Amino acid sequence: MPAPLQSALHELGKPRINRAPSPILAVATPWLLVMLGSLSPTWPIISSAPVMPPLGFLLLVAWQQLRPGLFPVWAGLPLGLFDDLFSGQPLGSAVVLYSAAMLALDLIEHRFPWRGFALNWLVACPFITAYLVLAQQLANLGGGATELAAMLPQLVLSLLAYPLAASLVGLADRFRLIPIRAL
Amino acid sequence: MAAPSNRRPGYSRRAQYGNFFGYVAAVAGLGLGALLLFFSLGNNDAGAGMRGAASDLTAPVANAAAGTRSEAQGFWATLSGYFTSGVRVARLEKEVAEARVKLAEQAALREENGRLKAMLGLTEGEQRPVVVTRLIGSTSSSSRRYAAIAAGTAQGVRVGMAVRSPLGLVGRVVEVGGSSARVLLITDTDSSIPVRRAVDGIQAYANGRGDGTIHIRLAVTGLNPLKKGDAIVTSGSGGLYRPNQAVAVVVQLTPDGAIARPLSDPALTEFVAVEPVYEEVAEATSAAQPGAATEQP
Numbered sequence: 001m002p003a004p005l006q007s008a009l010h011e012l013g014k015p016r017i018n019r020a021p022s023p024i025l026a027v028a029t030p031w032l033l034v035m036l037g038s039l040s041p042t043w044p045i046i047s048s049a050p051v052m053p054p055l056g057f058l059l060l061v062a063w064q065q066l067r068p069g070l071f072p073v074w075a076g077l078p079l080g081l082f083d084d085l086f087s088g089q090p091l092g093s094a095v096v097l098y099s100a101a102m103l104a105l106d107l108i109e110h111r112f113p114w115r116g117f118a119l120n121w122l123v124a125c126p127f128i129t130a131y132l133v134l135a136q137q138l139a140n141l142g143g144g145a146t147e148l149a150a151m152l153p154q155l156v157l158s159l160l161a162y163p164l165a166a167s168l169v170g171l172a173d174r175f176r177l178i179p180i181r182a183l
Numbered sequence: 184m185a186a187p188s189n190r191r192p193g194y195s196r197r198a199q200y201g202n203f204f205g206y207v208a209a210v211a212g213l214g215l216g217a218l219l220l221f222f223s224l225g226n227n228d229a230g231a232g233m234r235g236a237a238s239d240l241t242a243p244v245a246n247a248a249a250g251t252r253s254e255a256q257g258f259w260a261t262l263s264g265y266f267t268s269g270v271r272v273a274r275l276e277k278e279v280a281e282a283r284v285k286l287a288e289q290a291a292l293r294e295e296n297g298r299l300k301a302m303l304g305l306t307e308g309e310q311r312p313v314v315v316t317r318l319i320g321s322t323s324s325s326s327r328r329y330a331a332i333a334a335g336t337a338q339g340v341r342v343g344m345a346v347r348s349p350l351g352l353v354g355r356v357v358e359v360g361g362s363s364a365r366v367l368l369i370t371d372t373d374s375s376i377p378v379r380r381a382v383d384g385i386q387a388y389a390n391g392r393g394d395g396t397i398h399i400r401l402a403v404t405g406l407n408p409l410k411k412g413d414a415i416v417t418s419g420s421g422g423l424y425r426p427n428q429a430v431a432v433v434v435q436l437t438p439d440g441a442i443a444r445p446l447s448d449p450a451l452t453e454f455v456a457v458e459p460v461y462e463e464v465a466e467a468t469s470a471a472q473p474g475a476a477t478e479q480p
Contacts, residue, residue: 042238042245042320046330046449049370049395052323073205077212084230085237088322088329091230092219099213103206136326142224145372146326146393154324 013174021177029176030070031079033169034059038083038094050151053158056083057131058124058165060098061105065120066169068109076102089135090142097131117166124162129155228358235360238331242363245319246333249453312456314338318353318449319363326393328371330354330449334457335362343423345458351429351446352376352417353455364457369430369445370395377421378430381414387440389415389430397431399440409433409441422462 013021038056045052060079064071076099083094108123115123132155136146192198223230264271316334334340336359346353346366354374358365367374370391378389378399386402399415401407413433419426431443 039241040324041322042241042248042331043323044245044248044320045323046318046321046452047323047395049393050322050324050326050328054324072208074208074212076209077215080212080216085234086241086322088325088327090220091223091233092216092221095216096213096220097216099209099216103209103213138220138224139326140372142327143373144327144393150392150394151326 009171009174013177014179016179018183019179020181020183021179022181025178025180026176029172030063030067031075033172034063034079035082037165038079039086041086041088050146050154051157053154053161053165054087054128054131054135055161055165056087056094057098057101058128058158058162059169061101061124061127062162062166062169064102064105064109065115065123066166066173068105071102073102073106074099076100089139093135093138093142096138097134101127101131117163120166121162124166125159128158128162132158231358234365235335235358235363238363238365239335239360242319242331242333242360245331246317249317249319249333312458313340313344315454315456318366318452318455321368321449327373328368328391328393329357330366330368332356332364332366332455332457333362335360335364337362338457340364340457341460343460345424345428345461346455347428347458348447348449348452348455350448350452351431352424353447353449353452355423356457368449370397376424376430377418378415379418380409381416381427381429384418385409386418386420387415389443392442395445396434397443397445398437399431399433399443401440404439407436407438407440409436411436413441415443419461423460425458425461 034056037059040052040055056079060071060075076097077095080095080098083098084091087094104127105123112119112123132151133148136144136148136151140146192202219230314334316332316338319331319333321330322328330353332340332346340356340359342356342359344356346356352369354366354368354371356364357367368391369376369389370393372391372393374389374391376389378387379385380387385408388400388402390398390400392398397415399409401409411433414429415431415433417424417426417428417430429446431445433441433443435442
Protein backbone atom coordinates (compact mmCIF):
# COMPACT_ATOMS: atom_id res chain seq x y z
CA MET A 1 0.00 0.00 0.00
CA PRO A 2 1.47 3.42 -0.92
CA ALA A 3 2.08 5.75 2.00
CA PRO A 4 -0.43 8.60 2.37
CA LEU A 5 0.71 11.95 1.00
CA GLN A 6 1.13 13.49 4.44
CA SER A 7 3.64 10.90 5.64
CA ALA A 8 5.31 10.83 2.22
CA LEU A 9 5.98 14.56 2.66
CA HIS A 10 7.37 13.90 6.13
CA GLU A 11 9.81 11.38 4.66
CA LEU A 12 11.00 13.96 2.14
CA GLY A 13 13.88 15.56 4.01
CA LYS A 14 14.93 12.60 6.18
CA PRO A 15 18.64 11.71 6.11
CA ARG A 16 19.54 8.49 4.30
CA ILE A 17 22.61 6.29 4.34
CA ASN A 18 25.24 7.23 1.78
CA ARG A 19 23.29 10.29 0.57
CA ALA A 20 23.62 13.99 1.48
CA PRO A 21 21.57 17.06 0.52
CA SER A 22 22.83 19.12 -2.40
CA PRO A 23 24.53 22.27 -1.04
CA ILE A 24 23.21 24.41 -3.94
CA LEU A 25 19.61 23.39 -3.24
CA ALA A 26 20.08 23.81 0.51
CA VAL A 27 21.40 27.35 0.19
CA ALA A 28 19.41 28.64 -2.77
CA THR A 29 15.90 27.44 -1.86
CA PRO A 30 15.22 29.95 0.97
CA TRP A 31 16.43 32.90 -1.13
CA LEU A 32 14.45 31.81 -4.18
CA LEU A 33 11.27 31.24 -2.17
CA VAL A 34 11.39 34.72 -0.61
CA MET A 35 12.10 36.27 -4.03
CA LEU A 36 9.20 34.31 -5.52
CA GLY A 37 6.99 35.80 -2.80
CA SER A 38 8.25 39.27 -3.72
CA LEU A 39 7.21 38.60 -7.33
CA SER A 40 3.55 38.37 -6.27
CA PRO A 41 2.71 41.69 -8.02
CA THR A 42 3.38 39.95 -11.33
CA TRP A 43 0.90 37.18 -10.56
CA PRO A 44 -2.34 37.43 -12.51
CA ILE A 45 -4.21 39.13 -9.68
CA ILE A 46 -5.28 42.66 -10.52
CA SER A 47 -6.92 44.44 -7.63
CA SER A 48 -8.17 47.96 -7.20
CA ALA A 49 -7.43 47.91 -3.46
CA PRO A 50 -4.49 46.58 -1.43
CA VAL A 51 -5.59 43.07 -0.43
CA MET A 52 -2.69 40.68 -1.04
CA PRO A 53 -0.47 39.92 1.97
CA PRO A 54 3.16 41.03 1.52
CA LEU A 55 4.25 37.48 0.66
CA GLY A 56 7.98 38.20 0.44
CA PHE A 57 8.00 39.60 3.96
CA LEU A 58 5.81 36.81 5.38
CA LEU A 59 8.11 34.16 3.92
CA LEU A 60 11.23 35.94 5.21
CA VAL A 61 9.81 36.12 8.75
CA ALA A 62 8.71 32.48 8.55
CA TRP A 63 12.15 31.29 7.39
CA GLN A 64 13.88 33.33 10.06
CA GLN A 65 11.67 31.82 12.76
CA LEU A 66 11.85 28.23 11.52
CA ARG A 67 15.59 28.25 10.76
CA PRO A 68 17.20 31.12 12.68
CA GLY A 69 20.58 31.94 11.22
CA LEU A 70 19.89 30.40 7.81
CA PHE A 71 19.77 33.86 6.29
CA PRO A 72 22.69 36.15 7.16
CA VAL A 73 21.60 39.19 9.22
CA TRP A 74 22.22 41.45 6.19
CA ALA A 75 19.83 39.50 3.94
CA GLY A 76 17.35 42.37 4.23
CA LEU A 77 19.38 44.50 1.83
CA PRO A 78 19.36 42.30 -1.31
CA LEU A 79 15.92 40.81 -0.66
CA GLY A 80 14.41 44.22 0.11
CA LEU A 81 15.93 45.74 -3.02
CA PHE A 82 14.42 42.94 -5.12
CA ASP A 83 11.03 43.44 -3.47
CA ASP A 84 11.14 47.20 -4.14
CA LEU A 85 11.53 46.59 -7.87
CA PHE A 86 8.06 45.05 -8.08
CA SER A 87 6.05 46.18 -5.06
CA GLY A 88 5.16 49.72 -6.19
CA GLN A 89 6.53 51.18 -2.96
CA PRO A 90 9.11 53.98 -3.10
CA LEU A 91 12.57 52.50 -3.73
CA GLY A 92 14.30 51.68 -0.43
CA SER A 93 11.16 51.13 1.63
CA ALA A 94 11.46 47.33 1.73
CA VAL A 95 15.26 47.58 2.15
CA VAL A 96 14.76 49.52 5.38
CA LEU A 97 11.84 47.45 6.67
CA TYR A 98 13.38 44.04 5.81
CA SER A 99 16.72 45.02 7.38
CA ALA A 100 15.07 46.33 10.54
CA ALA A 101 12.94 43.17 10.78
CA MET A 102 16.00 40.92 10.41
CA LEU A 103 17.81 42.75 13.24
CA ALA A 104 14.73 42.70 15.48
CA LEU A 105 14.05 39.00 14.80
CA ASP A 106 17.66 38.28 15.72
CA LEU A 107 17.18 40.02 19.07
CA ILE A 108 13.99 38.05 19.73
CA GLU A 109 15.73 34.80 18.76
CA HIS A 110 18.38 35.39 21.41
CA ARG A 111 15.87 36.49 24.04
CA PHE A 112 13.40 33.60 23.52
CA PRO A 113 15.36 30.70 22.07
CA TRP A 114 12.67 28.05 22.68
CA ARG A 115 9.47 28.76 20.87
CA GLY A 116 6.48 26.81 19.62
CA PHE A 117 4.42 27.62 16.57
CA ALA A 118 1.85 29.64 18.56
CA LEU A 119 4.57 31.93 19.91
CA ASN A 120 6.06 32.22 16.42
CA TRP A 121 2.71 33.42 15.11
CA LEU A 122 2.36 35.77 18.06
CA VAL A 123 5.81 37.22 17.30
CA ALA A 124 5.02 37.49 13.61
CA CYS A 125 1.76 39.45 14.21
CA PRO A 126 3.39 42.69 15.46
CA PHE A 127 6.06 42.40 12.77
CA ILE A 128 3.47 42.12 9.99
CA THR A 129 1.35 44.91 11.46
CA ALA A 130 4.36 47.21 11.78
CA TYR A 131 5.51 46.33 8.25
CA LEU A 132 2.14 47.12 6.65
CA VAL A 133 1.58 50.35 8.59
CA LEU A 134 5.12 51.65 8.04
CA ALA A 135 5.07 50.66 4.35
CA GLN A 136 1.81 52.56 3.94
CA GLN A 137 3.25 55.61 5.74
CA LEU A 138 6.32 55.53 3.46
CA ALA A 139 4.11 55.21 0.37
CA ASN A 140 2.11 58.20 1.61
CA LEU A 141 5.32 60.21 2.01
CA GLY A 142 6.09 59.32 -1.61
CA GLY A 143 2.89 60.88 -2.93
CA GLY A 144 0.03 58.67 -1.80
CA ALA A 145 -2.68 59.61 0.69
CA THR A 146 -4.23 56.28 1.67
CA GLU A 147 -6.18 56.17 4.90
CA LEU A 148 -5.18 53.68 7.56
CA ALA A 149 -8.66 52.14 7.47
CA ALA A 150 -8.15 51.06 3.86
CA MET A 151 -5.38 48.74 5.06
CA LEU A 152 -7.55 46.78 7.53
CA PRO A 153 -8.70 43.97 5.18
CA GLN A 154 -5.12 43.45 4.04
CA LEU A 155 -3.85 43.40 7.63
CA VAL A 156 -6.37 40.76 8.72
CA LEU A 157 -5.63 38.68 5.63
CA SER A 158 -1.87 38.95 6.22
CA LEU A 159 -2.09 37.90 9.87
CA LEU A 160 -4.21 34.90 8.87
CA ALA A 161 -1.87 34.06 5.99
CA TYR A 162 1.15 33.68 8.26
CA PRO A 163 0.45 30.02 9.17
CA LEU A 164 0.12 29.24 5.45
CA ALA A 165 3.44 30.94 4.76
CA ALA A 166 5.00 29.07 7.68
CA SER A 167 3.78 25.69 6.44
CA LEU A 168 4.98 26.53 2.92
CA VAL A 169 8.37 27.33 4.42
CA GLY A 170 8.28 24.03 6.35
CA LEU A 171 7.63 22.17 3.10
CA ALA A 172 10.39 24.08 1.31
CA ASP A 173 12.73 23.23 4.19
CA ARG A 174 12.10 19.51 3.67
CA PHE A 175 12.58 19.95 -0.08
CA ARG A 176 15.83 21.82 0.54
CA LEU A 177 17.25 18.94 2.56
CA ILE A 178 16.33 16.05 0.23
CA PRO A 179 19.40 13.81 0.20
CA ILE A 180 20.10 13.57 -3.52
CA ARG A 181 23.87 13.77 -3.63
CA ALA A 182 25.65 10.40 -3.49
CA LEU A 183 28.58 10.48 -1.09
CA MET B 184 18.84 23.56 19.24
CA ALA B 185 18.64 26.91 20.92
CA ALA B 186 21.39 29.40 20.25
CA PRO B 187 23.71 30.01 23.20
CA SER B 188 22.97 33.19 25.14
CA ASN B 189 26.51 34.32 24.40
CA ARG B 190 26.61 35.32 20.73
CA ARG B 191 30.23 34.33 20.21
CA PRO B 192 30.30 31.40 17.79
CA GLY B 193 33.33 29.89 19.58
CA TYR B 194 37.02 30.50 19.98
CA SER B 195 37.64 30.87 16.25
CA ARG B 196 38.69 34.45 15.53
CA ARG B 197 37.53 34.07 11.94
CA ALA B 198 34.04 33.01 12.96
CA GLN B 199 33.83 35.83 15.51
CA TYR B 200 34.83 38.44 12.93
CA GLY B 201 32.42 36.92 10.40
CA ASN B 202 29.60 37.23 12.91
CA PHE B 203 30.56 40.78 13.81
CA PHE B 204 30.81 41.95 10.19
CA GLY B 205 27.45 40.31 9.49
CA TYR B 206 25.87 42.70 11.97
CA VAL B 207 27.90 45.63 10.60
CA ALA B 208 26.61 44.78 7.10
CA ALA B 209 23.04 44.51 8.40
CA VAL B 210 23.16 47.97 9.96
CA ALA B 211 24.89 49.32 6.84
CA GLY B 212 22.07 47.81 4.76
CA LEU B 213 19.54 49.58 6.96
CA GLY B 214 21.40 52.87 6.46
CA LEU B 215 21.69 52.31 2.71
CA GLY B 216 17.96 51.61 2.53
CA ALA B 217 17.22 54.82 4.41
CA LEU B 218 19.46 56.72 1.99
CA LEU B 219 17.72 55.15 -1.04
CA LEU B 220 14.38 56.00 0.49
CA PHE B 221 15.45 59.60 1.10
CA PHE B 222 16.36 60.04 -2.57
CA SER B 223 13.37 58.16 -3.97
CA LEU B 224 10.88 60.10 -1.80
CA GLY B 225 12.23 63.36 -3.20
CA ASN B 226 12.06 62.03 -6.73
CA ASN B 227 9.41 59.51 -7.76
CA ASP B 228 11.29 58.57 -10.94
CA ALA B 229 14.23 57.22 -8.91
CA GLY B 230 14.84 53.63 -9.92
CA ALA B 231 12.40 53.84 -12.84
CA GLY B 232 15.04 52.36 -15.17
CA MET B 233 15.70 49.44 -12.80
CA ARG B 234 11.99 48.84 -12.30
CA GLY B 235 11.41 48.97 -16.06
CA ALA B 236 14.14 46.42 -16.72
CA ALA B 237 12.86 44.12 -13.97
CA SER B 238 9.31 44.35 -15.27
CA ASP B 239 10.48 43.68 -18.86
CA LEU B 240 12.12 40.49 -17.60
CA THR B 241 8.99 39.16 -15.95
CA ALA B 242 6.51 40.46 -18.53
CA PRO B 243 6.49 37.40 -20.86
CA VAL B 244 5.65 35.02 -18.01
CA ALA B 245 3.11 37.39 -16.51
CA ASN B 246 1.52 37.83 -19.94
CA ALA B 247 1.05 34.10 -20.32
CA ALA B 248 -0.42 33.87 -16.83
CA ALA B 249 -2.81 36.76 -17.49
CA GLY B 250 -4.65 34.60 -20.01
CA THR B 251 -5.55 32.06 -17.35
CA ARG B 252 -7.01 34.79 -15.14
CA SER B 253 -9.98 35.49 -17.38
CA GLU B 254 -10.55 31.77 -17.98
CA ALA B 255 -10.70 31.08 -14.26
CA GLN B 256 -13.08 33.96 -13.71
CA GLY B 257 -15.24 32.73 -16.58
CA PHE B 258 -15.43 29.30 -14.93
CA TRP B 259 -16.75 30.72 -11.64
CA ALA B 260 -19.12 33.04 -13.46
CA THR B 261 -20.59 30.04 -15.33
CA LEU B 262 -21.04 28.10 -12.10
CA SER B 263 -22.69 30.93 -10.20
CA GLY B 264 -24.83 31.74 -13.23
CA TYR B 265 -26.90 28.55 -12.69
CA PHE B 266 -28.05 29.78 -9.31
CA THR B 267 -28.89 33.36 -10.15
CA SER B 268 -30.21 33.13 -13.71
CA GLY B 269 -33.93 33.61 -12.97
CA VAL B 270 -33.48 36.80 -11.00
CA ARG B 271 -31.05 38.14 -13.54
CA VAL B 272 -33.24 37.47 -16.54
CA ALA B 273 -36.05 39.47 -14.91
CA ARG B 274 -33.68 42.32 -14.08
CA LEU B 275 -32.09 42.33 -17.52
CA GLU B 276 -35.48 42.44 -19.26
CA LYS B 277 -36.39 45.49 -17.24
CA GLU B 278 -33.03 47.09 -18.02
CA VAL B 279 -33.38 46.41 -21.74
CA ALA B 280 -36.77 48.14 -21.77
CA GLU B 281 -35.27 51.18 -20.05
CA ALA B 282 -32.23 51.09 -22.33
CA ARG B 283 -34.42 51.17 -25.47
CA VAL B 284 -35.93 54.45 -24.33
CA LYS B 285 -32.50 55.83 -23.47
CA LEU B 286 -31.19 54.73 -26.87
CA ALA B 287 -33.86 56.71 -28.66
CA GLU B 288 -32.99 59.76 -26.57
CA GLN B 289 -29.31 59.28 -27.28
CA ALA B 290 -29.93 59.08 -31.02
CA ALA B 291 -31.73 62.41 -30.86
CA LEU B 292 -28.92 63.92 -28.83
CA ARG B 293 -26.28 62.60 -31.21
CA GLU B 294 -28.08 64.11 -34.14
CA GLU B 295 -28.35 67.44 -32.37
CA ASN B 296 -24.73 67.22 -31.32
CA GLY B 297 -23.66 66.59 -34.91
CA ARG B 298 -25.63 69.60 -36.10
CA LEU B 299 -24.13 71.89 -33.43
CA LYS B 300 -20.63 70.66 -34.16
CA ALA B 301 -21.10 71.23 -37.89
CA MET B 302 -22.19 74.78 -37.06
CA LEU B 303 -19.01 75.36 -35.04
CA GLY B 304 -16.82 73.78 -37.69
CA LEU B 305 -15.40 71.27 -35.26
CA THR B 306 -14.37 67.83 -36.35
CA GLU B 307 -13.87 65.02 -33.95
CA GLY B 308 -10.39 63.58 -34.29
CA GLU B 309 -10.68 59.91 -35.08
CA GLN B 310 -8.71 58.43 -32.22
CA ARG B 311 -7.09 55.09 -32.78
CA PRO B 312 -5.44 53.42 -29.78
CA VAL B 313 -1.66 53.25 -29.82
CA VAL B 314 -1.81 49.59 -28.88
CA VAL B 315 -4.24 47.09 -27.40
CA THR B 316 -2.60 44.94 -24.75
CA ARG B 317 -3.08 42.88 -21.61
CA LEU B 318 -3.07 44.02 -18.01
CA ILE B 319 -0.46 41.67 -16.58
CA GLY B 320 -0.27 42.48 -12.89
CA SER B 321 -0.82 44.98 -10.15
CA THR B 322 0.88 46.01 -6.93
CA SER B 323 -1.72 44.13 -4.92
CA SER B 324 0.18 44.21 -1.61
CA SER B 325 1.25 47.87 -1.58
CA SER B 326 -1.03 50.74 -0.66
CA ARG B 327 -0.08 52.40 -3.98
CA ARG B 328 -2.15 51.24 -6.92
CA TYR B 329 -0.02 50.53 -9.96
CA ALA B 330 -0.69 48.00 -12.69
CA ALA B 331 1.59 46.66 -15.39
CA ILE B 332 0.72 46.31 -19.07
CA ALA B 333 2.52 44.16 -21.63
CA ALA B 334 3.54 46.97 -24.00
CA GLY B 335 6.36 49.50 -23.79
CA THR B 336 8.44 51.89 -25.91
CA ALA B 337 8.74 49.18 -28.58
CA GLN B 338 4.97 49.41 -29.13
CA GLY B 339 4.93 53.22 -29.01
CA VAL B 340 3.72 53.65 -25.43
CA ARG B 341 4.85 56.93 -23.83
CA VAL B 342 4.49 58.44 -20.36
CA GLY B 343 1.16 60.24 -19.88
CA MET B 344 -0.95 58.15 -22.24
CA ALA B 345 -4.40 57.16 -21.02
CA VAL B 346 -5.24 53.48 -20.59
CA ARG B 347 -8.85 52.38 -20.98
CA SER B 348 -10.94 49.27 -21.16
CA PRO B 349 -14.21 48.91 -23.09
CA LEU B 350 -16.02 49.85 -19.86
CA GLY B 351 -14.11 53.00 -19.04
CA LEU B 352 -10.91 54.67 -17.96
CA VAL B 353 -8.37 52.42 -16.19
CA GLY B 354 -5.45 54.78 -15.58
CA ARG B 355 -2.48 56.58 -17.04
CA VAL B 356 1.02 55.42 -18.01
CA VAL B 357 3.67 56.68 -15.57
CA GLU B 358 6.77 54.59 -16.35
CA VAL B 359 7.72 52.88 -19.60
CA GLY B 360 10.15 50.01 -20.09
CA GLY B 361 11.14 48.32 -23.34
CA SER B 362 8.23 45.90 -23.54
CA SER B 363 6.17 46.72 -20.45
CA ALA B 364 4.85 49.83 -18.76
CA ARG B 365 3.58 50.86 -15.35
CA VAL B 366 0.09 52.32 -15.11
CA LEU B 367 -1.18 54.54 -12.29
CA LEU B 368 -4.73 53.23 -11.69
CA ILE B 369 -7.53 55.75 -11.20
CA THR B 370 -8.06 54.36 -7.68
CA ASP B 371 -4.54 55.42 -6.56
CA THR B 372 -4.51 58.27 -4.08
CA ASP B 373 -2.10 60.19 -6.32
CA SER B 374 -4.44 60.07 -9.31
CA SER B 375 -6.62 63.13 -9.89
CA ILE B 376 -8.80 63.32 -13.00
CA PRO B 377 -10.87 66.31 -14.12
CA VAL B 378 -14.40 64.95 -14.52
CA ARG B 379 -17.99 66.11 -14.93
CA ARG B 380 -21.40 64.64 -14.31
CA ALA B 381 -22.58 63.02 -17.54
CA VAL B 382 -26.07 64.56 -17.60
CA ASP B 383 -25.34 68.23 -16.94
CA GLY B 384 -21.60 68.76 -16.81
CA ILE B 385 -21.04 69.77 -13.17
CA GLN B 386 -17.24 70.01 -12.87
CA ALA B 387 -15.38 67.95 -10.30
CA TYR B 388 -12.16 66.09 -9.62
CA ALA B 389 -11.99 62.32 -9.23
CA ASN B 390 -9.33 61.38 -6.68
CA GLY B 391 -8.55 57.75 -5.87
CA ARG B 392 -8.91 56.64 -2.25
CA GLY B 393 -6.60 53.63 -2.39
CA ASP B 394 -9.31 51.18 -1.33
CA GLY B 395 -10.95 50.59 -4.70
CA THR B 396 -13.25 53.60 -4.62
CA ILE B 397 -12.97 57.14 -5.94
CA HIS B 398 -13.67 60.43 -4.18
CA ILE B 399 -15.55 62.90 -6.40
CA ARG B 400 -14.66 66.44 -5.21
CA LEU B 401 -16.85 69.17 -6.65
CA ALA B 402 -14.97 72.10 -8.17
CA VAL B 403 -17.55 74.51 -6.76
CA THR B 404 -18.68 73.64 -3.25
CA GLY B 405 -22.07 74.55 -1.91
CA LEU B 406 -25.28 72.61 -2.19
CA ASN B 407 -24.31 69.07 -3.22
CA PRO B 408 -26.20 68.36 -6.47
CA LEU B 409 -24.91 64.79 -6.87
CA LYS B 410 -27.21 61.82 -6.45
CA LYS B 411 -26.64 58.10 -6.07
CA GLY B 412 -26.28 56.45 -9.46
CA ASP B 413 -24.93 59.52 -11.26
CA ALA B 414 -22.49 58.63 -14.02
CA ILE B 415 -19.18 60.49 -13.93
CA VAL B 416 -17.22 61.01 -17.17
CA THR B 417 -13.93 62.75 -17.99
CA SER B 418 -14.26 66.43 -18.82
CA GLY B 419 -11.12 66.58 -20.96
CA SER B 420 -9.81 69.76 -19.31
CA GLY B 421 -6.07 69.69 -18.82
CA GLY B 422 -5.71 67.77 -22.06
CA LEU B 423 -4.51 64.48 -20.64
CA TYR B 424 -7.71 62.48 -21.04
CA ARG B 425 -10.16 62.46 -23.94
CA PRO B 426 -13.50 63.96 -22.85
CA ASN B 427 -16.60 61.82 -22.20
CA GLN B 428 -14.87 58.65 -21.16
CA ALA B 429 -16.78 56.80 -18.49
CA VAL B 430 -15.03 56.88 -15.11
CA ALA B 431 -17.31 55.94 -12.22
CA VAL B 432 -20.80 55.77 -10.74
CA VAL B 433 -21.74 57.58 -7.52
CA VAL B 434 -22.57 55.15 -4.69
CA GLN B 435 -22.54 57.36 -1.59
CA LEU B 436 -22.74 61.09 -0.91
CA THR B 437 -20.31 63.10 1.21
CA PRO B 438 -20.55 66.77 2.32
CA ASP B 439 -18.18 67.97 -0.44
CA GLY B 440 -18.98 65.48 -3.19
CA ALA B 441 -19.40 61.75 -3.32
CA ILE B 442 -17.78 58.37 -3.16
CA ALA B 443 -17.94 56.60 -6.50
CA ARG B 444 -17.16 53.13 -7.74
CA PRO B 445 -15.00 52.89 -10.87
CA LEU B 446 -16.81 51.40 -13.87
CA SER B 447 -13.87 49.47 -15.26
CA ASP B 448 -12.85 47.17 -12.44
CA PRO B 449 -9.25 46.32 -13.36
CA ALA B 450 -9.73 42.87 -11.81
CA LEU B 451 -12.28 42.00 -14.51
CA THR B 452 -10.39 43.64 -17.36
CA GLU B 453 -8.16 41.52 -19.52
CA PHE B 454 -7.44 43.70 -22.53
CA VAL B 455 -6.87 47.45 -22.37
CA ALA B 456 -6.25 50.08 -25.05
CA VAL B 457 -3.49 52.65 -24.68
CA GLU B 458 -4.61 55.95 -26.18
CA PRO B 459 -2.43 58.84 -27.34
CA VAL B 460 -2.25 61.94 -25.15
CA TYR B 461 -5.46 63.84 -25.98
CA GLU B 462 -3.95 67.33 -26.23
CA GLU B 463 -1.52 66.26 -28.96
CA VAL B 464 -4.29 64.62 -30.98
CA ALA B 465 -6.46 67.72 -30.70
CA GLU B 466 -3.59 69.96 -31.82
CA ALA B 467 -2.80 67.70 -34.75
CA THR B 468 -6.44 67.77 -35.86
CA SER B 469 -6.76 71.53 -35.68
CA ALA B 470 -3.43 71.97 -37.49
CA ALA B 471 -4.67 69.74 -40.30
CA GLN B 472 -7.70 72.02 -40.84
CA PRO B 473 -6.43 75.54 -40.26
CA GLY B 474 -9.35 77.15 -42.12
CA ALA B 475 -12.05 75.63 -39.98
CA ALA B 476 -11.91 78.16 -37.15
CA THR B 477 -10.88 81.28 -39.10
CA GLU B 478 -13.45 81.10 -41.89
CA GLN B 479 -16.31 81.60 -39.46
CA PRO B 480 -18.05 84.95 -40.04
